[in-house]
Amino acid sequence: MKNPNFKLYLASLVMAGLSSCNSNDNLEADTFASTSKFKIINVTTDGRPFSTGKSSSSTTAKYVANPGGGVMMQAFYWDVPAGGTWWDTVKSKVTAWGNAGIGSVWLPPASKAQSGALSMGYDPTDYFDFGNYNQNGSTETRFGSKTELVNLITQAHAENMQVYADIVINHNSGGQLESNPFTGTQTYTNFTGVASGKFPRTSADFYKNSYGTNDEGSFGGFPDLCHAAPNVQNWLWLRTDGVGKYYKNTMKFDGWRFDYVKGFGAWVVNSWNANVGGFTVGENWDSNVDNLNNWANSANSSVFDFACYYKMNDAFDGNNLALLNDDMMWKRNPYKAVTFVTNHDTDEIWNKKLAYAYILTHEGYPTIFYRDYEEWLDKAKLNNLIWIHNNKATGTTSILYADNDEYVARRNGYNGNPGLVVYINNSSTTLERWVPTNWVSTQIKDFTGNSTWIPTTQADKWVKIQCPPNSYTIWSSNL
Incomplete structure (x- = not known):
């Protein structure tokens, strides 16, 4: 989701002249046990x-990286340039990213949303319209056409990189009005006329319905998908021509970043993984490590390490590095922890160079934010940290x-x-x-x-x- 307040990162470093180190300082050794983590x-x-x-x-x-390698690039930010050029922009960079050691690319929601060519994709209408149908006021999405998306994915795979799709399955937007027997009112829950003709849905597929009044959470007043409904399960992850398997087998995505997983049960992602496969990471916006770990285990999925994110913010910006002793998801389960310094929703850490030095030397699956890499920070220093991560950060x-x-x-x-x-x-x-x-x-x-x-x-x-x-x-x- 969106938090539009971005900070421009400004940093300067004045280095003092350094003398050589005398490695023969004669200090008596203390016993140090190194058997624990x-x-x-x-x-x-x-x-x-x-x-x-x-x-x-x-x-x-x-740490054995998730599919695609040990460093992920979030290849977008909020309100990337409109006009249908973003897929081509990312395609022009994947070779350089691959050469730098980045192993995977996380793309924004790729399907047509209610705001058409203006949408960042988090208000999805038609999961099978990748910029190839004229609906919601445009043919292309904000990011480009289906052909341009396929070309980007193909290029990334040629560079031995994985591609992850941001997927929004908590809610939909852009449906037509219909008489809703569950509410007794008119609701925008008729998606039977989507241009692709796939995943038709009605008020029976949204809360409130015959399965209940709500699930774990709704968002922004959008119609809230009911994952207990057979039609929703079939079209999202069970059918061979459904959303998950179409993204994987036809569009050739290698995995998914699930948006707002607090809005539905962890069993949904677990079932998706069991039936579709591929890498998954959930946006469980929670600094409580127990909650993150419980969700990751229940979903059988990776999760963004918000506990690490907030501890880094307090440690590096608050001059209290002792906070890095505190619990984090990567310490609980590094194989299911995706670490990050910034994303399209939140940009609170000011001392980013120290934060990137931290996540790129520690366990977990580190993510680099597009604007940090391409615009705001020293790319050469980030490339150096990526190399260190891929070649030295083991054990x-x-x-x-x-x-x-x-x-x-x-x-x-x-x-x-x-x-x-x-x-x-x-x-x-x-x-x-x-x-x-x-x-x-x-x-x-x-x-x-x-x-x-x-x-x-x-x-x-x-x-x-x-x-x-x-x-x-x-x-x-x-x-």
Whole structure:
């Protein structure tokens, strides 16, 4: 859905001259247990962390990306240019995105909506009109024609990228008036005349009806689809020529982002997955981790990690990085967590460069927002983080240190991949810290280029690293 208040991101970085690091500082090693996934770390008087023993167990190892790879691009924003050019715009960029390491593209709702060529697609009328029928005042959608959409999907697949469709199945809009026996009034619930002739529906398919007065939630006064109705189930996910299977088998979409999943039961997405297949992620706008995790498990689907989003906002903009110790969906179940910094609905995080450094080094399925990548932030730095994510961010996560200004975490590596150590500094001065690593007597470097130090880890795997002000460094070996 829509939140039209976008912030333009402005950031500047003044880097101080950096001296080389002496890796032979002789500090006595403390015991550090690395068998658990998350650890809250305190600091001894000699500056080296020790484990408090607070941890949570995990059986996960390397994060295996959902279909399409380890980084997703949200390939739109609210009110992208109208005029039917957006599919061609995205098509012109997918090769460069693929070369940068982006593995999947999330597109806006692709079918004809009530506002025709002006609509962002969240008021759907005809699920089978991709800009090829003259209805609702236009033939093309806001984004273009069916042919242009097919060409975009084909090009993305040629670049070995997956394509996910935003799908709105909570509500419909643009129906004709009919006498509604369930309300005793005239309602806009007659969709029997849609131009495609597919998924005809009437008042019997919307609440209130013979199945009840409502389901989990309605939105904006739009007619609320009743997923308990056989006609709705058949056309959405059961029929071979229904919405889900047509999107997958004919249009060649690889998965779906389900809009406003609070409006219907998790069983709907679960049944969709069982009958259609493909990747799915739900927009369950909720910062409560229990609610996110319960929905993801019930739906057998990924879910956007709103808990992580709001913690990052408070941590990076509120100068309290210790909040990153708190619970998040990616810590509960990284295989079902889709992390993000901004989307078309909400843009609250100001210190985005630190937030992207966080999600692209941690577990979960990170998403990059189109305008952040193409307009607002430093694309070269984002490409660097994407490369680090795809090549170094492996294994479970150990949080090594966190306070108001500093956050240090280690990815523990997997299957011969060395993992990494990420150091985030939200203060105005350069900081240094001793940390335990994955490597014995190994030369490491900062793969972001924000530090020129090239230290060597000690025999006990400890090393001193640094981070410039309001910045991040990401350390690993060359293995």
